[in-house]
Amino acid sequence: VRASVRDTAFAVRYLNGEAQVQVQRGDVDLSNTFDDARVRLSAGESIRIGPKGFGQPAKLDPSKxxxxxxxxxxxxxxxxxxxxxxxxxxxxxxxxxxxxxxxxxxxxxxxxxxxxxxxxxxxxxxxxxxxxxxxxxxxxx
Missing domain, CATH: 3.55.50.30 (Phage tail protein beta-alpha-beta fold)
Structure with missing residues (x-):
C-alpha cells in the first residue's frame, strides 16, 4: 500500500494481520500496489487494510x-x-x-x-x- 499525504495528521496501526489508517486532519490517498485499487480518506475517516485489500471506509470516533x-x-x-x-x-x-x-x-x-x-x-x-x-x-x- 502506498500513501500520498500533504499537511495531514494521520496514524497507522497494525493489529491481527490488518493495518488501520486513521486520518485526523487533511486527506490521505491510498493505493494498493497489488490490484491498483485506490481510496481517498478525509479527516475523521479510517479504513482497514488486510490480505484481501481495502475494507470499507468508516467514521472515526476521535475520543475513542x-x-x-x-x-x-x-x-x-x-x-x-x-x-x-x-x-x-x-x-x-x-x-x-x-x-x-x-x-x-x-x-x-x-x-x-x-x-x-x-x-x-x-x-x-x-x-x-x-x-x-x-x-x-x-x-x-
Missing part, C-alpha cells in the same frame, strides 16, 4: 479511536480477547489468556497505555479471573 495517540486506550463493549490483543502491543512480555470463557466478556473502560500490567490486573479483578504473574509473563485463568 485516536485515544492511543494521547496515551490512552478506550473500549466500549469490546470483547476481552480484543482488549488483551491491544494491550499486548504495549507490554514488553507475554499476556496469555487460558480461560476461553473470558475471551467474550465485554469490556468498557478508559485505560492508560503506560501501565498495561495494571490494566490486566484490573481486568482480572473485575472478571474474578485468577492472575499469575512471572517475569515478562502474565497468565489469566
Amino acid at each position: 479511536d485516536m485515544a492511543w495517540v494521547q496515551g490512552r486506550l478506550v473500549f466500549e463493549n469490546c470483547p476481552l480477547s480484543e482488549v488483551l490483543a491491544e494491550l499486548r502491543r504495549y507490554y514488553p512480555g507475554w499476556i496469555v489468556n487460558n480461560n476461553e470463557q473470558l475471551a467474550s466478556v465485554a469490556v468498557t473502560g478508559n485505560y492508560r497505555l503506560d501501565q498495561p500490567l495494571d490494566v490486566v490486573r484490573s481486568l482480572a479483578h473485575i472478571t474474578s479471573a485468577k492472575l499469575s504473574e512471572y517475569p515478562a509473563l502474565v497468565i489469566l485463568n
Whole structure:
C-alpha cells in the first residue's frame, strides 16, 4: 500500500494481520500496489487494510479511536480477547489468556497505555479471573 499525504495528521496501526489508517486532519490517498485499487480518506475517516485489500471506509470516533495517540486506550463493549490483543502491543512480555470463557466478556473502560500490567490486573479483578504473574509473563485463568 502506498500513501500520498500533504499537511495531514494521520496514524497507522497494525493489529491481527490488518493495518488501520486513521486520518485526523487533511486527506490521505491510498493505493494498493497489488490490484491498483485506490481510496481517498478525509479527516475523521479510517479504513482497514488486510490480505484481501481495502475494507470499507468508516467514521472515526476521535475520543475513542485516536485515544492511543494521547496515551490512552478506550473500549466500549469490546470483547476481552480484543482488549488483551491491544494491550499486548504495549507490554514488553507475554499476556496469555487460558480461560476461553473470558475471551467474550465485554469490556468498557478508559485505560492508560503506560501501565498495561495494571490494566490486566484490573481486568482480572473485575472478571474474578485468577492472575499469575512471572517475569515478562502474565497468565489469566
